Amino acid sequence: xVAAEKSGIPVINAGDGGHQHPTQTLTDLLTIRSMKNxxxxxxxxxxxxxxxxxxxxxxxxALVRYEGIRFIFISPQELRVPDYIxxxxxxxxxxxxxxxxLENVMPQLDFLYMTRVQKERFFNEEDYIRLKDxxxxxxxxxxxxxxxxxxxxxxxxxxxxxxxxDDDPRAAYFKQAQYGVYVRMALIxxxxxxxx
Amino acid sequence: MLNVGKIEEGFVxxxxxxxxxxxxxxxxxxxxxxxxxxxxKNARSNKMGKKDILKVECDIDxxxxxxxxxLDHNITVNVIKNGEIVAKKELVLxxxxxxxxxxxxxxxxxxxxxxxxxxxxxxDEKKEVYRCKYCEEKYSEAAKN
Numbered sequence: 001x002v003a004a005e006k007s008g009i010p011v012i013n014a015g016d017g018g019h020q021h022p023t024q025t026l027t028d029l030l031t032i033r034s035m036k037n038x039x040x041x042x043x044x045x046x047x048x049x050x051x052x053x054x055x056x057x058x059x060x061x062a063l064v065r066y067e068g069i070r071f072i073f074i075s076p077q078e079l080r081v082p083d084y085i086x087x088x089x090x091x092x093x094x095x096x097x098x099x100x101x102l103e104n105v106m107p108q109l110d111f112l113y114m115t116r117v118q119k120e121r122f123f124n125e126e127d128y129i130r131l132k133d134x135x136x137x138x139x140x141x142x143x144x145x146x147x148x149x150x151x152x153x154x155x156x157x158x159x160x161x162x163x164x165x166d167d168d169p170r171a172a173y174f175k176q177a178q179y180g181v182y183v184r185m186a187l188i189x190x191x192x193x194x195x196x
Numbered sequence: 197m198l199n200v201g202k203i204e205e206g207f208v209x210x211x212x213x214x215x216x217x218x219x220x221x222x223x224x225x226x227x228x229x230x231x232x233x234x235x236x237k238n239a240r241s242n243k244m245g246k247k248d249i250l251k252v253e254c255d256i257d258x259x260x261x262x263x264x265x266x267l268d269h270n271i272t273v274n275v276i277k278n279g280e281i282v283a284k285k286e287l288v289l290x291x292x293x294x295x296x297x298x299x300x301x302x303x304x305x306x307x308x309x310x311x312x313x314x315x316x317x318x319x320d321e322k323k324e325v326y327r328c329k330y331c332e333e334k335y336s337e338a339a340k341n
Contacts, residue, residue, distance in 0.1 A: 001330055002305055002312060017303050019331050052303075084319075084332045 010191045018052030023187060024154050025058040027180040032111065034179065035150060035172060041068035043108050047135050048074075048115035048160060050081040055154040056115055060085055064094055071096040072105050074135065078127070079117070102135055106144040112137070114153040114173075116160050138162040145170065152176055200234045202279050206253040209264070210272040214238050217248035220271075223263055223296055229254055262290040266326075291318050293326065297335055304331040 004011040015021040033039050044063070046056050050073055060081075063069045071089070073081050073096060080098060089096050099105055106112070114137055119128050137151065142165055153161060153173040165171050189196060212220060217235050226233050231254035241247040252259075256275055264271050265287035273285035298314045299306045306312045306328070316326040316335055326335040 002309065017305070017331070082332070083334060084327060087320075087325075 012187060012191070015054055017054070019054055020058045020061075021054040021154070022058050023184060024055040024180070025062045026183045026187070027176060028055070028059050028113070028152060028154075029062060030179045030183055031152060031172060031176040032150075035175070036110075039063070039066045042110035043070040043072060044111040044113060045072040045074055045102075045105055045109040046081075046113045046115070047102055047137075049079045049117045050075040050115070051079040053079075053115040056081070056113065057085060059113065060089075064089070064092055069094065072108065073098045074100070074102050074105060076100065076135075102137070103141055103144060106141060107146065109145060109149050112145065112149060112151050114151060114157070114160050116153075116156070116158045136160055136162060137165055139164050139168075142168060142170065198236075200236055200251065203232070203234075203251050203253045203276055204279050205255070206231070206251070206276050207256045207259075207261075207285070208274040208276060208281075209250040209252070210247070210274060211241070211244060211270050212248035212250065213268060213270070214244070214246035214248055216268065217250050220248075220250060220264070220267065223267060224259065224261070226250075226252065229259075256285065260290075261285065262288055263293060263296060265289045266293055266296065266324075289318055289321060289324060292316065292329070297326070299328040299331065299333050301328065301331050301333040304328055304333060306330060 001016070013020065013022050015024070029039060036042070046053075046060070050056050060071065063071075071094070075081070075098070077100070086096070114135075117128070136159060139162070142151070149170055150172040151161070151165065151168075151170050153176070155173055155177050157173075161171075161173070166174075209220065215237065217237055221227070221233070221235060229252075231252060233253070234249075234251040236249040236251070238246045239249055261273060264273070266289060271287070273287065274281045275283040275285055293316050294313050297316060299316075301307065306314050315329040317329050319325045319327040327333065328335075
């Protein structure tokens, strides 16, 4: 925002600290719509670092525009979604719940959005080490999910999704990364007013 | 008892919490105004026990007083013309406040780029919630200067 205020040319927000990440959200929306043909009426679980996870904040902001969205926030107490997000959800009467254990809510989810617990988001190493392995998606946890649930992740991952999950048909994160290329191409072309 | 005379044209800020008048003087940037200002500290008050008063001899329309609604609800703004009180100005919460409070989020851009103004935006008028324009951190009483 500061750059945009000072600049005479458009500035694309490619992620601002622990706040927002709008281009990733465009990618996420394209992925969801392409793979499910809709952006309405589903339950999405957002898991991991929801406090500083900027992709999560932007995605929630975008999804509240669509009908029938229910959010389940899965995180340790220390990394809960910020209050400006929950205040907004309450104001708009959008259903959400906050839980600590991923396994308990897995069967309800149509989408599971995983995020990494980033070292640089912590004030001290001790907290990071204590929390980084708290939410790891592996085959056992995925076995509790619906057959057609999709796993999303903004990537890169650290270890929050076991590599054994990569071959599961529900793992959509590599496809999502591919869509990310198209979205950013489209965005740059739009800003440059280039028609292809 | 110290007596400060009437002003002819301007405004009087009454019922200021005792000891806060100098801070209001700074927030209203009265040091930049070429006008007469009387700062009365610890005046006797039936309602408050002690209070501060600011008397400012300048055109009220040249001043943005809305920040007072954020700083202290109880302040009364008396508009003075020809030495008499002609109106009491209604204060409304400003949509935006600049450099009055600081964002205390260590990850906020204003904590890193030292020269940036600290701007807060009115997010909820009913609950009087202000949030940092850049990181959306909620203002808390502890952050007030």
